[in-house]
Amino acid sequence: MSALVEIRNLTKHFRIGRGQVVHAVDDVSLDIGRREIVGLVGESGSGKSTLGKTVLGLHDKTGGSVVYDGETLPSKYRPPDFQRHARMMQMIFQDPYSSLNPRMTVGEIVGEGLKLHAKVTAVDVREKVADWLRRVGLEPDHMSRYPHEFSGGQRQRIGIARALILGPEFVVCDEPISALDVSVQAQVVNLLDELKESLGLTMLFIAHDLSMVRYVSDRMAVMYLGSLVELGPANRVFFAPKHPYTELLIGANPEPDPRSERSRESVAIRGEIPSPVNVPDGCRFANRCPKVMDVCRETTPALAPVADADQPDRLVACHLYP
Amino acid sequence: MSALLDVRDLRVEFDTYGGTVQAVRGVSFALEGGKTLAIVGESGCGKSVTVQSIMGLIPRPPGRITGGAATLDGHDILRDQKIDGKDIRGRLVGMIFQDPMTSLNPTMTIGDQIAETLQVHRRYSRRQAFARAIELIEMTRIPEAAKRARQYPFEFSGGMLQRSMIAMSLACEPAILIADEPTTALDVTIQGQILDLMGDLQRDTGMAIVLITHDLGVVARMADDVLVMYAGQVVERGGVDDVFYRSAHPYTLGLKAAMPTNRSDAEQTLTPIDGSPPDLFAPPPGCGYFARCPHAMQACEGNPPQAFALGTGHEARCWLHHADCGQDAGAVYREHSQ
Structure with missing residues (x-):
């Protein structure tokens, strides 16, 4: 399988003055195959959203590169670059309340991309918008309404139509369901799944709901404080985590099953995610890790294949797996 | 007490x-x-x-x-x-x-x-x-x-x-x-x-x-105990095991089916609850869940269901539990709660 998106040693630092640097994304490499869904999980502050935005060029890259379909993307986007790449890559945002302009009608929001990027007549735009509203489960006559008239789930559908109307191949979904109710989450996930099948989309699915990511994704990537700590087939990572952080993260995820919850010992991780400003050497999880060794505090473990015959394509960044 | x-x-x-x-x-x-x-x-x-x-x-x-x-x-x-x-x-x-x-x-x-x-x-x-x-x-x-x-x-x-x-x-x-x-x-x-x-x-x-x-x-x-609320009413209540393992309201079942379970054996599909909750400016005359319920019957539209007692402290507001109900409530619920 050839990769559609190759992320190579991508780094994004933010300078926050007084010589301090936030290491939001540090040296992340990840290939996303055509028609693959890679789920990206991690705590808030781990850099998941920054990674997604940097890949799309919404942030300038500090280091490393992104290769899309064989073409290396510029490290700093200029307006013509956005113009060109917006047709291939799109983003679905977390908050369906703040990501839609309240002063534009749904028709204007969904059709804006078409007007800017495709040479089409106003009539065609209307037709295509109507078509897309239908595809995401809304009505064409919703076009003249404003975002505030819709529920959270419906707004997320508008956001999906907006992102997909230009026919992108690659979509970054940044927590597309975390602001929604359980019953509506399933609606949106199933819609994304359906569209992925019919349009052949490739997705980077960012979320913190581990069960949902396992359900949606082909592969799961776990991020901690700016770097990837584990990567592998979603089911394998979920049911047989290798990295101590993944293990704790999955252990902390409450299951809707009272019996198994009662029988489970508490596995809450001690402490909180440290500040990404001027991170120390060594493994970034060392100060919270229950299995920490001396070597962890000195050398940074690289993301490397696990030497395990029945588990191909699993990568872990941990000194426990030499 | x-x-x-x-x-x-x-x-x-x-x-x-x-x-x-x-x-x-x-x-x-x-x-x-x-x-x-x-x-x-x-x-x-x-x-x-x-x-x-x-x-x-x-x-x-x-x-x-x-x-x-x-x-x-x-x-x-x-x-x-x-x-x-x-x-x-x-x-x-x-x-x-x-x-x-x-x-x-x-x-x-x-x-x-x-x-x-x-x-x-x-x-x-x-x-x-x-x-x-x-x-x-x-x-x-x-x-x-x-x-x-x-x-x-x-x-x-x-x-x-x-x-x-x-x-x-x-x-x-x-x-x-x-x-x-x-x-x-x-x-x-x-x-x-x-x-x-x-x-x-x-x-x-x-x-x-x-x-x-x-x-x-x-x-x-x-x-220990759970109240499931929908459209301003309690639709099911009971001990946590009753509500999870012997769910007795279609809404509770719907919520469970809409969430991924973490079982490795089953290849699961998510079943969303279609539609959205009723408008509480003008609440429906019958069961609040009527419009979204897969088991809805004619009686549900106009008659608000009472709470049916099902066991110690376990009750559900659903007509399926009525003795004259044509559908076999037991079968509906058993099917979902293995």
């Missing part, structure tokens, strides 16, 4: 420009000491309004309690319009909210905010109250409590803020802790820490907890 908190047929309405919203339409429950009651349901189902009106926290007007009764430790608590430092709720109930960032005063130190409760309700001196605040902060496992007490909310992380909220709510040693979506804004890892903390404090103090949440995982982990 007299319950610590007893709520009967509570009805709450709000006047808005668009008309009157019937947010809570007859909710009853009883809470005993040392137990955890979870109230589950989606946004707008009335779960927060229920506890807020009991606590006297809804603004009146536009809010209005139009019916029902509530007693806390034998005292009627719905009658009083005004709430002051002498109110029984201040002494007996502590409350924590979903968003710790906006629930704390940004211009006061954490220690002072906790101490304020003690000065008002316990008539502690400033110094006494602050010393006790530091102890409370320690109790919620915030390191360096003495230093932290002198800091402002912006210097705390989300998890720390929620711990401070818990410290504040526990200041007067309440008999009941009401937690309104306490972990929704937090990461899974921090959520685990906060839930553990609440459980430990409950064991130590014997307080009762009312936990409002939409996360069935959190319910499974914490609850």
Whole structure:
């Protein structure tokens, strides 16, 4: 399988003055195959959203590169670059309340991309918008309404139509369901799944709901404080985590099953995610890790294949797996 | 048996420009000491309004309690319009909210905010109250409590803020802790820490907890009893095992089917609940879930179902349990709850 998106040693630092640097994304490499869904999980502050935005060029890259379909993307986007790449890559945002302009009608929001990027007549735009509203489960006559008239789930559908109307191949979904109710989450996930099948989309699915990511994704990537700590087939990572952080993260995820919850010992991780400003050497999880060794505090473990015959394509960044 | 908190047929309405919203339409429950009651349901189902009106926290007007009764430790608590430092709720109930960032005063130190409760309700001196605040902060496992007490909310992380909220709510040693979506804004890892903390404090103090949440995982982990709310009504209630393993309302089943289970054996598909909750400006005459229910019958449209008792403390508001119902309710529910 050839990769559609190759992320190579991508780094994004933010300078926050007084010589301090936030290491939001540090040296992340990840290939996303055509028609693959890679789920990206991690705590808030781990850099998941920054990674997604940097890949799309919404942030300038500090280091490393992104290769899309064989073409290396510029490290700093200029307006013509956005113009060109917006047709291939799109983003679905977390908050369906703040990501839609309240002063534009749904028709204007969904059709804006078409007007800017495709040479089409106003009539065609209307037709295509109507078509897309239908595809995401809304009505064409919703076009003249404003975002505030819709529920959270419906707004997320508008956001999906907006992102997909230009026919992108690659979509970054940044927590597309975390602001929604359980019953509506399933609606949106199933819609994304359906569209992925019919349009052949490739997705980077960012979320913190581990069960949902396992359900949606082909592969799961776990991020901690700016770097990837584990990567592998979603089911394998979920049911047989290798990295101590993944293990704790999955252990902390409450299951809707009272019996198994009662029988489970508490596995809450001690402490909180440290500040990404001027991170120390060594493994970034060392100060919270229950299995920490001396070597962890000195050398940074690289993301490397696990030497395990029945588990191909699993990568872990941990000194426990030499 | 007299319950610590007893709520009967509570009805709450709000006047808005668009008309009157019937947010809570007859909710009853009883809470005993040392137990955890979870109230589950989606946004707008009335779960927060229920506890807020009991606590006297809804603004009146536009809010209005139009019916029902509530007693806390034998005292009627719905009658009083005004709430002051002498109110029984201040002494007996502590409350924590979903968003710790906006629930704390940004211009006061954490220690002072906790101490304020003690000065008002316990008539502690400033110094006494602050010393006790530091102890409370320690109790919620915030390191360096003495230093932290002198800091402002912006210097705390989300998890720390929620711990401070818990410290504040526990200041007067309440008999009941009401937690309104306490972990929704937090990461899974921090959520685990906060839930553990609440459980430990409950064991130590014997307080009762009312936990409002939409996360069935959190319910499974914490609850003794569960109320499932939909469109302003309780549609199912029972012990946590009854509600999860012997679910008796189509809405409860729908919620379960919409969530991924973490079983490795089954290749599972998610079944969303189609449609959206009814408009509570004009609630449907019959069952509130009628429009979305896969098992809906003709009778459901016009006749509000009564609560059918199914076992000890387990009941569901669904016509499928009626003796004359054509469909075999047992079969409907068994099929879903293996």
